[in-house]
Amino acid sequence: xxxxxxxxxxxxxxxxxxxxxxxxxxxxxxxxxxxxxxxxxxxxxxxxxxxxxxxxxxxxxxxxxxxxxxxxxxxxxxxxxxxxxxxxxxxxxxxxxxxxxxxxxxxxxxxxxxxxxxxxxxxxxxxxxxxxxxxxxxxxxxxxxxxxxxxxxxxxxxxxxxxxxxxxxxxxxxxxxxxxxxxxxxxxxxxxxxxxxxxxxxxxxxxxxxxxxxxxxxxxxxxxxxxxxxxxxxxxxxxxxxxxxxxxxxxxxxxxxxxxxxxxxxxxxxxxxxxxxxxxxxxxxxxxx
Amino acid sequence: xxxxxxxxxxxxxxxxxxxxxxxxxxxxxxxxxxxxxxxxxxxxxxxxxxxxxxxxxxxxxxxxxxxxxxxxxxxxxxxxxxxxxxxxxxxxxxxxxxxxxxxxxxxxxxxxxxxxxxxxxxxxxxxxxxxxxxxxxxxxxxxxxxxxxxxxxxxxxxxxxxxxxxxxxxxx
Numbered sequence: 001x002x003x004x005x006x007x008x009x010x011x012x013x014x015x016x017x018x019x020x021x022x023x024x025x026x027x028x029x030x031x032x033x034x035x036x037x038x039x040x041x042x043x044x045x046x047x048x049x050x051x052x053x054x055x056x057x058x059x060x061x062x063x064x065x066x067x068x069x070x071x072x073x074x075x076x077x078x079x080x081x082x083x084x085x086x087x088x089x090x091x092x093x094x095x096x097x098x099x100x101x102x103x104x105x106x107x108x109x110x111x112x113x114x115x116x117x118x119x120x121x122x123x124x125x126x127x128x129x130x131x132x133x134x135x136x137x138x139x140x141x142x143x144x145x146x147x148x149x150x151x152x153x154x155x156x157x158x159x160x161x162x163x164x165x166x167x168x169x170x171x172x173x174x175x176x177x178x179x180x181x182x183x184x185x186x187x188x189x190x191x192x193x194x195x196x197x198x199x200x201x202x203x204x205x206x207x208x209x210x211x212x213x214x215x216x217x218x219x220x221x222x223x224x225x226x227x228x229x230x231x232x233x234x235x236x237x238x239x240x241x242x243x244x245x246x247x248x249x250x251x252x253x254x255x256x257x258x259x260x261x262x263x264x265x266x267x268x269x270x271x272x273x274x275x276x277x278x279x280x281x282x283x284x285x286x287x288x289x
Numbered sequence: 290x291x292x293x294x295x296x297x298x299x300x301x302x303x304x305x306x307x308x309x310x311x312x313x314x315x316x317x318x319x320x321x322x323x324x325x326x327x328x329x330x331x332x333x334x335x336x337x338x339x340x341x342x343x344x345x346x347x348x349x350x351x352x353x354x355x356x357x358x359x360x361x362x363x364x365x366x367x368x369x370x371x372x373x374x375x376x377x378x379x380x381x382x383x384x385x386x387x388x389x390x391x392x393x394x395x396x397x398x399x400x401x402x403x404x405x406x407x408x409x410x411x412x413x414x415x416x417x418x419x420x421x422x423x424x425x426x427x428x429x430x431x432x433x434x435x436x437x438x439x440x441x442x443x444x445x446x447x448x449x450x451x452x453x454x455x456x457x458x459x460x461x
Binding site: 022023026027029030031032033034036037038044048051052055058059062063066069070132133134135136137138139140141142143144145170178180184185186205206207262263264265 | 313316317319320321322330331333352356359361363364365366367368369370371372374375378381382414415417418421422424426427428429430431434
């Protein structure tokens with residue numbers, strides 16, 4: 001009896017202490033989680049993939065009423081635009097018809113010249129179209145979650161919109177994938193200026209316009225220059241459009257992405273068959289051996 | 290027996306409702322809405338929800354709920370894992386020490402209180418994440434996000450007050 005009583009006192013004492021220091025313990029655990037994330041991303045990455053698969057279906061359900069609200073808003077907003085768009089599209093169609101004939105003749109010419117040079121065509125890419133179910137863009141991160149279903153998606157695949165590169169697949173769950181946008185602080189893409197072929201790195205910094213860094217000091221870069229992927233490092237193939245230069249200052253060149261990253265409904269996740277992204281620790285160690 | 294069970298279920302539901310409603314709002318805040326105004330600058334719903342419940346019903350939104358809530362936010366967000374938990378804990382620490390100044394005061398006073406506490410919380414998170422990346426994050430984005438969060442607080446509190454008044458029993 002005495003023993004049980006002392007045990008009870010002992011337990012209640014521990015409980016009281018735990019309650020008292022719970023906040024401190026939770027603070028330490030939050031810091032520890034950040035440290036683990038910083039040092040060994042694989043544990044967090046794997047846990048995060050599973051957790052994203054659990055949480056994402058709930059967001060997916062919420063998308064339906066949210067889209068409905070947005071569609072009603074869009075309907076009234078678009079009514080004004082329809083007439084203007086119609087005129088513009090007719091004109092655009094006329095020009096495109098002319099271009100189509102030109103492209104057809106160029107395609108034939110290209111094929112003839114390729115045959116002549118014995119040119120090896122690059123491997124065909126595979127892609128899936130995924131629906132964006134969650135997006136995030138603030139001072140801390142720029143990412144989105146897309147529903148991929150049972151389609152096979154791999155880490156490092158390129159995410160494209162109809163206008164160009166939007167990001168890359170960061171982690172993959174069973175039915176959902178997280179995409180890191182080109183504006184995110186973790187995004188570093190080898191790029192080049194389309195016209196001059198000057199190479200650099202497009203570095204996100206959680207603003208809406210990423211910076212162009214690691215470019216030659218004497219490089220002549222002007223506002224309006226188109227930026228495309230350079231294909232260096234083997235993650236992105238060369239020539240994918242990204243954006244255009246919008247400001248050139250002494251130590252800072254800013255690029256505005258072609259795609260409206262906050263307004264994407266669907267994205268294309270393309271597998272170019274490149275091997276620039278290492279899948280996991282095993283691959284890193286294999287590479288090291 | 291059946292009545293007891295019903296009562297227990299209702300009681301558990303009422304006790305978890307603050308967390309559930311906050312989670313629902315949090316998840317909703319990540320839904321892509323295609324409103325040009327909200328692109329890249331969205332209100333930080335998590336801070337608003339935690340502030341509301343800690344001021345109005347601290348008995349139903351305890352430390353563990355806050356930790357769990359921060360963790361869910363970390364799962365959805367791509368920011369460093371743990372940074373949202375840390376922000377929520379800072380918020381908890383601030384509110385539990387300062388709530389006596391805002392509690393049972395007119396809504397405007399609580400709103401000012403929210404503006405002050407949200408600013409400190411967001412700046413602390415900004416500092417921690419900046420240290421994490423060894424690089425200062427853009428303050429302009431943080432500022433706009435803060436402004437939108439403060440502006441959205443009355444709407445968030447209206448929704449949560451509706452939940453509190455209609456689905457949760459009084460604290461007595």
